[in-house]
Amino acid sequence: MVRHVAGRTVVVTDSTACLPPERAAAAGITVVPLQVVIGTESYTEGTPKARAALMDALRRRQPATTSRPSPEQFAAYFRELAEDGATGIVSVHLSAELSATHESAQLAAASSPIPVEVVDSRSVGMGLGYAALAAARAVRHGETLSGCAAAAAKRATMTSAFFYVDTLEYLRRGGRIGSAQALLGSALAVKPLLHLVDGRVEPLEKVRTAARAIARLEQVALERAGHDAVDVAVHHLGSIPRAELLAERLRAQLPSLANATEDDFGALGDLTVSEVGAVLGAHAGPGLLGVIVSPRLP
The missing domain is CATH 3.30.1180.10 (Hypothetical Protein Tm841; Chain: A;domain 3)
Incomplete structure (x- = not known):
């Protein structure tokens, strides 16, 4: 969780953005992880165990599925950011055509104690990552919540x-x-x-x-x-x-x-x-x- 957010808009994305942790932290971006499920085990994306388990499953031709963050998980992130002093959140996620992650964020936004703008990047990987970085750049430039969301949406559309x-x-x-x-x-x-x-x-x-x-x-x-x-x-x-x-x-x-x-x-x-x-x-x-x-x- 990114700290020191008092009095400003913050950016949230998910782990499919492929943003290295240090780059996300430097930009002030909070990353919500998805899960990969292999057999009866669930692994958090972004951890060495998740990669090792996936590569082993692929070698063995063992099925692997994925799981979005739940609305409750997003709600917990949004509450914690609000408690840290955030005044608004831009939540940018992978394509809603490919995952229900965007839907989870929307459901959580409805009960958030602070305003949340949810953006469907309609992309994956750094296509999503660049959109989140554009929102973070807009935050640094003092844009409004809606302006930061618009920056993410515009960059995503161009990508x-x-x-x-x-x-x-x-x-x-x-x-x-x-x-x-x-x-x-x-x-x-x-x-x-x-x-x-x-x-x-x-x-x-x-x-x-x-x-x-x-x-x-x-x-x-x-x-x-x-x-x-x-x-x-x-x-x-x-x-x-x-x-x-x-x-x-x-x-x-x-x-x-x-x-x-x-x-x-x-x-x-x-x-x-x-x-x-x-x-x-x-x-x-x-x-x-x-x-x-x-x-x-x-």
């Missing part, structure tokens, strides 16, 4: 998420596959590229190999960056070499903000490489590689 999975089976099991269901009948050699559209997982295109998938992710990320100043996150699950390769390719193509010109693809602000948490990992499966492109707000 794009593209990803590759070795198989659609894990998304199918979790019911998160959307119209990408149609790709299940493809030949086994075909690898799906997916993206988020209005918070839903949708097919982007098909490629033949993982190497081509990395190259195509690089291309679509550059196209999405355009000539904007962007922050980029590369996510993976158990695929550090592929993630680092993609990050290096993007770093080579996108000049830093200090060195960018009008002729460049775009200007690179922050580039983050991180492994997704156990909850996203349970739904995407091993081999996940994703890229989040988020234009910066003025």
Whole structure:
């Protein structure tokens, strides 16, 4: 729980934002964890035990499910922040199309002792993380509660998420596959590229190999960056070499903000490489590689 909040708006998000604890703490963001359930055991996302249990389950092909924070859990966080002196809360969460976490926060907001604005990022990973960071930046700039929520919603709307999975089976099991269901009948050699559209997982295109998938992710990320100043996150699950390769390719193509010109693809602000948490990992499966492109707000 983030402290020293007296007299100001505070930002709450959930653990699927993939924000490192130190970065969330530095921004004054409180992170509410989801749970991953394997067999009869429940593990808190963000802990080493959760990751180890998930990776073991994936190796054994053992089913893993996930659980949202309950409305009561959110209510407890909101009460504690109010007791610490917060005057309002912006609660930013992963897509309501993919999880009932947003609904839990809304239900808790109704009984909160202080005003709560709940924002559906319609994204996951750092697509959500950047939205929460935008709200925290607005707090630092003295924006109103509604202004902070609007900043989160605007950044989320501007952000794009593209990803590759070795198989659609894990998304199918979790019911998160959307119209990408149609790709299940493809030949086994075909690898799906997916993206988020209005918070839903949708097919982007098909490629033949993982190497081509990395190259195509690089291309679509550059196209999405355009000539904007962007922050980029590369996510993976158990695929550090592929993630680092993609990050290096993007770093080579996108000049830093200090060195960018009008002729460049775009200007690179922050580039983050991180492994997704156990909850996203349970739904995407091993081999996940994703890229989040988020234009910066003025």
